Amino acid sequence: MLEVAPDLLGCVVSFGGCEGVIVETEAYHFTEPACHAYVGVTPRTAVLHGPPGTAYVYRSYGIHALLNAVCEAEGVGAAVLIRALEPTAGIEAMRMRRGAGELCNGPGKLTQALGIGLGENDTSLVSGPVRILRGEPLEYVTGPRIGITKAAELPWRFCALGSRDVSRPWPPGLRASLAA
DNA sequence: CATGGGATTGACT
DNA sequence: GTCAATCCCATGC
Numbered sequence: 001m002l003e004v005a006p007d008l009l010g011c012v013v014s015f016g017g018c019e020g021v022i023v024e025t026e027a028y029h030f031t032e033p034a035c036h037a038y039v040g041v042t043p044r045t046a047v048l049h050g051p052p053g054t055a056y057v058y059r060s061y062g063i064h065a066l067l068n069a070v071c072e073a074e075g076v077g078a079a080v081l082i083r084a085l086e087p088t089a090g091i092e093a094m095r096m097r098r099g100a101g102e103l104c105n106g107p108g109k110l111t112q113a114l115g116i117g118l119g120e121n122d123t124s125l126v127s128g129p130v131r132i133l134r135g136e137p138l139e140y141v142t143g144p145r146i147g148i149t150k151a152a153e154l155p156w157r158f159c160a161l162g163s164r165d166v167s168r169p170w171p172p173g174l175r176a177s178l179a180a
Numbered sequence: 181c182a183t184g185g186g187a188t189t190g191a192c193t
Numbered sequence: 194g195t196c197a198a199t200c201c202c203a204t205g206c
Contacts, residue, residue: 062200064188
C-alpha cells in the first residue's frame with residue numbers, strides 16, 4: 001500500500017462529469033491506530049477490509065465526507081485517503097456546489113466539490129460512479145499526516161510537487177517547489 | 181440503551 | 194489562534 005499511495009498521485013478522479021488530478025494522499029493501515037480498520041471488521045469498516053479498488057466514503061465530525069480508495073488484498077484493511085485534487089473538468093459545477101473560494105484543497109471540500117457523498121460508499125472505483133483513472137506519475141514529497149490524533153508521526157502523507165491545491169501546512173520540500 | 185470520539189472546516193476574537 | 198458545528202457508529206453499562 002505504501003507503493004499504491006504515491007502511485008495515486010497524478011491519477012484522475014472522475015465523478016458526475018467533474019474531474020480532478022490527485023495531488024495529495026495519506027496512507028492508512030489497520031496496524032496503526034489512526035485507521036478506522038484498526039478496531040477490526042465492523043459493519044462500517046467492512047469495506048476497508050474488502051476488495052481493492054473500492055471507494056470508502058466516511059463522514060467526519062458529522063459534517064464532512066472523506067473519500068478513500070481501498071487497497072491491498074481482501075481482508076487486509078488498508079486504504080488511501082484522498083486529501084486534495086487539482087480540478088481539471090467540471091469546474092463550473094464545482095463552483096456551484098462550493099461557492100467562491102478554493103475548490104478541492106481539502107478532503108471535505110473535494111467531496112463536496114465533486115458531489116461525492118455517503119451514497120458513493122462501497123462503490124467500485126473501476127466500474128462505479130466514482131472512477132480513478134491512471135495518470136502520469138508525479139514527483140512528490142512525504143511528511144507527517146495531518147489532522148489526526150493518533151499515530152500522526154508516521155510519514156505516510158504524500159504531496160505532489162508544484163501544486164497549490166494542497167491542504168496546509170505544506171512540507172518544507174513542497175514549499176520550495178512552489179517558490180520555484 | 182447511553183455515551184464519546186472522529187482522517188475537518190469555517191467563523192469569530 | 195481558538196472554538197463550535199453535527200452525525201454515524203463502536204464501545205461500555
